[in-house]
Amino acid sequence: MCKSYGKLQVLNNVSVKFDTGKVVSVIGPNGSGKTTMSKCILGMVLPDSGDIKMNGESVLQKYAYRNQIGYMPQIGRYPKNMKIRQVMDMVRDIRKDATKIDEELIGLYGLKSMYDKRMGALSGGTKQKVSAALAFMFDPQVLILDEPTAGLDPISAEILKGKILKEKKRGKLVLITSHIMSEVEEVADEVMCLMDGSVKFYETITSLKAQTQEDRLSRAIAKIMNDEV
Amino acid sequence: MNKIIKYVLYDIIRSKIILAYTLFLLLLSVGLFNLGGSPDKGILSLLNVVQLTVPLISIVFATTHFYNSYEFMELLVAQPINRKKIFLSEYFGVACSLSVAFILGVGAPVLLFGASLTGLYLVLTGVFITFIFVAMAFLASVITRDKAKGIGIALLLWFYFALIYDGVVLLILYYFSEYPLEYATLALTALNPIDLARIIVLLNLDVSALMGYTGALYKSIFGSVWGIGLSFGLLLLWGLLPVLSSVRTFSKRDL
Secondary structure (H helix, E strand, O other): OEEEEOOEEEEOOOOOOOOOOOEEEEEOOOOOOHHHHHHHHHOOOOOOEOOOEEOOEEOOOOOHHHHHEEEEOOOOOOOOOOEHHHHHHHHHHHOOOOOOOOOHHHHHOOHHHHOOOEHHHOOHHHHHHHHHHHHHHOOOOEEEEEOOOOOOOHHHHHHHHHHHHHHHHOOOEEEEEOOOHHHHHHHOOEEEEEEOOEEEEEEEHHHHHHHHOOOOHHHHHHHHHHHHO | OHHHHHHHHHHHHHHOHHHHHHHHHHHHHHHHHHHHOOHHHHHHHHHHHHHHHHHHHHHHHHHHHHHHOHHHHHHHHOOOOOHHHHHHHHHHHHHHHHHHHHHHHHHHHHHHHOOOHHHHHHHHHHHHHHHHHHHHHHHHHHHOOOHHHHHHHHHHHHHHHHHHHHHHHHHHHHHOOOOOOHHHHHHHHHOOHHHHHHHHHHOOOHHHHHHHHHHHHHHHHHOOHHHHHHHHHHHHHHHHHHHHHHHHHHHOOOO
16 A cells, blocks of 8 residues: 655555454554554545455445444544534434444543533543544444544543453454553554554564563664664 | 535534525615616616625635535544535535525515516526536635635636626627627637526516627527527536536545
């Protein structure tokens, strides 16, 4: 899969395969193509070449596959004059065929008490909570979380991590992009590192630690990056 | 698709601009009908004002609406919905609400003060013009991501069709006045939806007798059912082309 914005080559021959029942963390420096990759999977950004397959079927130019995906954007942007309730109802209205509705996060975050606030009046963290609740609401097979805990307070971040681990146990694929290594270590099984648009490495956390003989993930990754630069 | 249109309409109605637009048109129409004396005169003055303001307001409102609902569209593209559906819902939401405002604001007074075939044509062409200019606005908005640029392009389009084009046609007529230009002017008319709409209405008024030889030719063509059919067909084409090309662009670009 390749993608460039004008002259800037964002993704350069990225080819990976993710399995279900795992939490994969996508890491890499700013601007290395993490968000672009998740947007490609969602069909928001169309790749220049290459293909994206889900359960063996190409998803390019299709849309129905997205009912298997829950997406939490890095910066949730919502219509400013809609209330939380309206946004929730609208998305639910659109995904009427979803059989199971998971309102756990709405409950845990106490969003119901804020249902009548306008999206434009919410703080960044509350918007993140809404995004998270929406992403998990329809019990999707694949979850794409773009820097999910950035902007969340520690308690809310804990709740989210708990939820991620719970969903993983239920056999889902969770893709997380993050910069916080301790968090990656906590929830992820595998780490995929993007650098300048190509995959630098894609390994399980245990093998990364074994290779570098470090017991902390952040050090292990720093070691790999420094060795090869 | 209906579901999304519902939310688009909801958003538009909340902004109250549509309400102001309806009231503005209503006031204008009632005023002109009461000033003019005869209903025909009223329709004529209304025609001139409407053909300037309706395209302008349609194109500006549609462009700003498109950029303002960027977040809404971003939210929707992550959901299992076809992008074309999102775009067309936005289009029909905006075009239909502006048309309803036009029908209430101009159609109702026309029905009240000057109900005639000409009045019907005035309302019908007005609705077509609304759809056409909303389509152009959406085309301008999908071409560029920059709001200021998009509105600039939209205004330029309005300037071109409402003012510049007529100037160019007059210039051509002036320089080539020695030649028989009847069919050439006819062709030139087809290239501007506003002119097309104006002529459909004008030729049903008595003033067309004042337009001389060209007027007579126009009357013989646009006066027939076939001519009217053809000109409405052309108007339809004017609406369809920008919609189709912007749908294509929208479904192929990054968001």
